[in-house]
Amino acid sequence: MGKDIALLRKFFSHELAGLIIIGVLLRLAMMPYFSCTYDTSAYCSSSIWFLNRYDPYSTHVSIYPPFIYFFNFPLFSLAYQLGFSPGYHYVEEAANIGSVSGLVTPNQVNPLFLVLWKIPLLCFDLLTGLLIYRFAKEFTNNPRIPKLSFIIWFFNPFTLVISYFHGAYDVIVAFFVLLGSFFIYSRNYFSAGLSFGLGTLAKVSPIYTALPIAMITLCKGGFRRSSRSDLKADVLDFSKFTTGLFIPLLLFAPLLIEYFRSMLFWVTNEVSIGGGLNQWFFATYPIGWEVVNTNIDIIQKVFSLYPVISLIVCFLLCRFLKWDHEWHGKNSLLAITLFTALTYFFASSVVQPQYLLWILPLLMVLSITRRVFIVPLFLLSVTGLTFLLSVQGPHAFLYPLAIYTPLTTPKQIGDAILGYMDLPGKPPYLWQNLCTVSGGIGFVGLLLTIYLIVTSLRHGGRS
Amino acid sequence: MIRLKNVWQLVPVAIIIILLISEVIWYIPPHPKPGTLQVLEVSPGSQSEVTVKYQLSATLPLDATVVITPVVEQPQDLPIYVFYDENYPGIYASKKITLIQGSMLWVHVKTELYLRNYSAEVKLASAEELESLFSTNSTAIVIMASGALPSNVFSWETNLVKPWIDSGGTLIWFGWVPGWYVVEKGQRDEEISCNMSQHLYQEGPRRLGLEGYFEYMPLEEHPTVAEISSPLSNALDTTYNLIQQAPYLHKVLSENGLVLGKIGGNSSKLRSSISMIRVGEGKIIIFGFFLTSSLVLNGPELAARDIAQILCSGILQVGADPDPSYRIYHLLEGETKTDTVELSVDGDVYSEIIGLIVYGYASRDSIGLLFHREFVLLKKSE
Numbered sequence: 038m039g040k041d042i043a044l045l046r047k048f049f050s051h052e053l054a055g056l057i058i059i060g061v062l063l064r065l066a067m068m069p070y071f072s073c074t075y076d077t078s079a080y081c082s083s084s085i086w087f088l089n090r091y092d093p094y095s096t097h098v099s100i101y102p103p104f105i106y107f108f109n110f111p112l113f114s115l116a117y118q119l120g121f122s123p124g125y126h127y128v129e130e131a132a133n134i135g136s137v138s139g140l141v142t143p144n145q146v147n148p149l150f151l152v153l154w155k156i157p158l159l160c161f162d163l164l165t166g167l168l169i170y171r172f173a174k175e176f177t178n179n180p181r182i183p184k185l186s187f188i189i190w191f192f193n194p195f196t197l198v199i200s201y202f203h204g205a206y207d208v209i210v211a212f213f214v215l216l217g218s219f220f221i222y223s224r225n226y227f228s229a230g231l232s233f234g235l236g237t238l239a240k241v242s243p244i245y246t247a248l249p250i251a252m253i254t255l256c257k258g259g260f261r262r263s264s265r266s267d268l269k270a271d272v273l274d275f276s277k278f279t280t281g282l283f284i285p286l287l288l289f290a291p292l293l294i295e296y297f298r299s300m301l302f303w304v305t306n307e308v309s310i311g312g313g314l315n316q317w318f319f320a321t322y323p324i325g326w327e328v329v330n331t332n333i334d335i336i337q338k339v340f341s342l343y344p345v346i347s348l349i350v351c352f353l354l355c356r357f358l359k360w361d362h363e364w365h366g367k368n369s370l371l372a373i374t375l376f377t378a379l380t381y382f383f384a385s386s387v388v389q390p391q392y393l394l395w396i397l398p399l400l401m402v403l404s405i406t407r408r409v410f411i412v413p414l415f416l417l418s419v420t421g422l423t424f425l426l427s428v429q430g431p432h433a434f435l436y437p438l439a440i441y442t443p444l445t446t447p448k449q450i451g452d453a454i455l456g457y458m459d460l461p462g463k464p465p466y467l468w469q470n471l472c473t474v475s476g477g478i479g480f481v482g483l484l485l486t487i488y489l490i491v492t493s494l495r496h497g498g499r500s
Numbered sequence: 501m502i503r504l505k506n507v508w509q510l511v512p513v514a515i516i517i518i519l520l521i522s523e524v525i526w527y528i529p530p531h532p533k534p535g536t537l538q539v540l541e542v543s544p545g546s547q548s549e550v551t552v553k554y555q556l557s558a559t560l561p562l563d564a565t566v567v568i569t570p571v572v573e574q575p576q577d578l579p580i581y582v583f584y585d586e587n588y589p590g591i592y593a594s595k596k597i598t599l600i601q602g603s604m605l606w607v608h609v610k611t612e613l614y615l616r617n618y619s620a621e622v623k624l625a626s627a628e629e630l631e632s633l634f635s636t637n638s639t640a641i642v643i644m645a646s647g648a649l650p651s652n653v654f655s656w657e658t659n660l661v662k663p664w665i666d667s668g669g670t671l672i673w674f675g676w677v678p679g680w681y682v683v684e685k686g687q688r689d690e691e692i693s694c695n696m697s698q699h700l701y702q703e704g705p706r707r708l709g710l711e712g713y714f715e716y717m718p719l720e721e722h723p724t725v726a727e728i729s730s731p732l733s734n735a736l737d738t739t740y741n742l743i744q745q746a747p748y749l750h751k752v753l754s755e756n757g758l759v760l761g762k763i764g765g766n767s768s769k770l771r772s773s774i775s776m777i778r779v780g781e782g783k784i785i786i787f788g789f790f791l792t793s794s795l796v797l798n799g800p801e802l803a804a805r806d807i808a809q810i811l812c813s814g815i816l817q818v819g820a821d822p823d824p825s826y827r828i829y830h831l832l833e834g835e836t837k838t839d840t841v842e843l844s845v846d847g848d849v850y851s852e853i854i855g856l857i858v859y860g861y862a863s864r865d866s867i868g869l870l871f872h873r874e875f876v877l878l879k880k881s882e
Contacts, residue, residue, distance in 0.1 A: 075795060075796075078795070079795060085867055085869075086869070087526075088560060088867070089532055089533055089534055089559070089560060089868065089869045090526065090529070090531065090532040090533045091532045091534075091869070095611075096611050096615070097607050097608060097611050104519070107519045107522040107523055107526065108515075108518065108519060108522065110522045110525070110526060111518070111521070111522055111525075114525075117560055117561065117833055117867070118833070122561050122867060124865060124866075124867045125865050126865050127863075127864050127865050129727075132739075132741075132796075132797040133725060133727075133741075133797070135792075135796035135797050136722070136723070136725060136741075136742070136792060136796065136797050136798055137722050139792065139793045139796060140796070141796065142795050142796050142797075143739075143796070143797050144864070144865065164511065168508070171508070213512075216508070216511065216512065219508060220508075220509075225509065228508075228509050228512060231512040231513070231516070232512050235512055235515060235516070238519075284516075285516060285519075288516070288519070288520060288523070289519070289523065302607065
């Protein structure tokens with residue numbers, strides 16, 4: 038008892054205690070009544086199949102890897118055993134709006150589902166903030182910086198909107214990428230591999246960063262190694278990293294194989310670009326959309342060059358940079374951020390604004406040592422936010438509020454969405470213009486990120 | 501510093517342990533755990549009544565419907581072919597979008613039917629494969645979601661579709677009026693328009709035996725939707741609601757067809773979003789317009805569910821006067837319910853009935869799932 042009180046006293050006297058309490062309360066308030074109905078209904082439907090012990094891939098109800106289902110499984114099972122019913126309801130008004138907008142689904146999740154779904158997001162969100170704080174402590178002697186870094190992450194409107202308005206679980210990916218970077222920085226290659234492996238179990242994208250990093254781990258001694266023991270050490274580091282990387286993937290192999298089989302089907306049938314904050318930002322504009330979609334075969338061939346491009350970049354990084362004790366940590370962080378940024382350009386034909394969350398913690402950490410990284414961090418946060426809120430208008434996130442509170446009605450929300458998407462006499466539509474402008478600025482933000490990483494690598498630690 | 505580093509090291513390990521425990525629990529038992537429906541007793545009465553006793557059990561909270569349909573023929577699981585041919589364009593959306601929708605519909609129909617123990621295969625079929633299927637008059641179900649017939653099976657010169665349906669085939673159709681538009685092999689998106697001599701227009705539905713069912717409705721901004729439920733759409737919980745190009749309700753009913761979807765449109769010209777029209781020995785099931793994008797209403801997932809509901813419920817095997825009985829249940833986790841239903845069938849129809857289909861399904865927003873269909877032979881007393 039006395040020990041518990043001492044622990045509590047220690048927590049409350051910590052400089053982050055107040056911020057954590059305010060941040061958590063804010064998140065709890067946002068959890069139940071906001072959601073992107075299109076995505077959360079898909080999460081809910083696939084979770085239901087999973088709870089009924091159906092493989093969500095052979096039944097074609099999920100396009101997400103199994104991490105989120107296994108992680109949430111105990112929480113949801115417990116909820117049903119306690120008599121709660123997280124789930125969804127078929128809402129007629131939303132159904133009819135969906136026929137017009139194409140993005141509103143009739144299955145509207147209930148507040149209980151939203152709270153249970155978002156509790157793990159809160160955990161990973163908080164862990165990410167704490168890890169950024171931990172990084173800042175490592176990088177600077179200025180006592181204000183760690184706390185400030187935590188605040189910038191924990192109260193960033195974009196991260197709040199993605200996790201608690203939209204309900205996307207990309208913060209889990211962001212956390213594992215950052216955790217992997219932390220372990221690479223600390224030269225703990227096995228744990229780094231585990232983190233990237235877990236990230237890949239959540240969404241496939243971290244593998245695009247992890248494999249080049251594995252290559253760098255192997256070749257970081259450069260091509261002029263002084264002794265066999267250096268080579269041996271590099272091979273050992275590489276083995277630790279890849280072992281860690283593949284352990285989570287092997288442990289969940291049965292379902293993961295089903296996932297990849299199902300993805301093969303969907304990817305081969307994916308020919309349309311929905312737009313997003315990648316190089317195809319202009320695809321939201323009708324002319325751009327037309328150009329991209331008629332040339333999709335060529336574009337997909339360019340995407341397939343990513344392994345070659347990342348190999349060349351790995352070679353250049355190993356050849357021209359120092360990877361000794363002094364430079365290893367900083368160069369590793371820059372390399373991880375570089376490959377994460379490149380992922381947006383090469384790895385997928387459809388990039389959603391919520392994916393930007395993967396790179397934000399890395400930019401946050403880099404900005405602790407080089408302030409200029411604040412600029413892309415700011416650009417990506419602002420444009421990600423405006424893009425997300427522009428797609429159907431901010432009203433589209435309010436369906437749970439309309440269905441489960443007397444504050445507004447689904448019909449009013451539907452009318453607001455239609456009014457926003459279809460402004461009579463003002464073509465092209467408002468949402469297309471807003472998406473194109475914010476997408477364009479976001480694109481510049483990603484280019485700037487790559488430019489700043491390259492200049493940072495040029496300025497420090499060349500061999 | 502070292503202690504803190506160790507704390508972070510525990511994070512991935514702890515997460516892997518949580519996932520592993522979860523994985524072990526998930527795989528035990530090794531099979532899915534949907535709810536169950538068990539028919540306990542079926543007793544034909546002395547007159548034209550049938551009593552059915554059954555038991556429902558839920559593993560998770562379950563909202564379920566049990567439909568009992570008296571049928572005049574034993575249902576067969578016929579092979580299903582979904583039209584998919586890269587050599588033919590669409591007539592509403594681009595070829596690529598049309599092909600995506602065809603393949604999405606195929607994969608979801610296959611899944612929905614597999615879950616309902618449908619034993620026949622569900623395959624994609626090219627125009628050439630359809631030609632050989634139609635030429636041999638093989639009994640099967642063909643789904644066409646592209647909105648136009650390929651010219652090798654239906655054109656000014658050829659009509660393989662009508663004889664095939666006449667001999668017992670079932671065509672499930674999405675899009676414009678069946679037979680109105682025809683597309684030719686190798687045509688590109690930019691080469692096809694609605695004003696071309698290859699199209700049969702009103703002659704098309706006439707040659708398919710559908711004269712008088714349709715009025716061509718040009719699309720203005722958004723397709724017309726239906727909002728009034730029909731008795732069968734309630735029983736089967738069908739959701740498709742576009743009636744842009746749907747057949748007239750009065751015509752469907754007057755020709756012994758079935759109204760399987762929702763009803764809407766001008767009060768003097770009511771239409772149904774899903775209709776079954778009898779043509780010869782076969783049937784055409786018409787959805788009132790095209791598929792929309794994924795996950796929303798009228799998208800491939802819900803339309804596939806509608807198709808599975810229609811094919812598995814036995815509703816296509818009913819006689820002239822379809823009157824399935826259905827009841828809705830709400831079961832808590834682990835709950836079991838036993839119920840008895842008394843069906844009263846019209847005297848003339850009763851003599852034709854050979855059995856019942858007992859069909860149980862979970863509602864669209866149920867947490868627990870249920871897939872049950874069973875044909876019960878009726879042993880009537882002489």
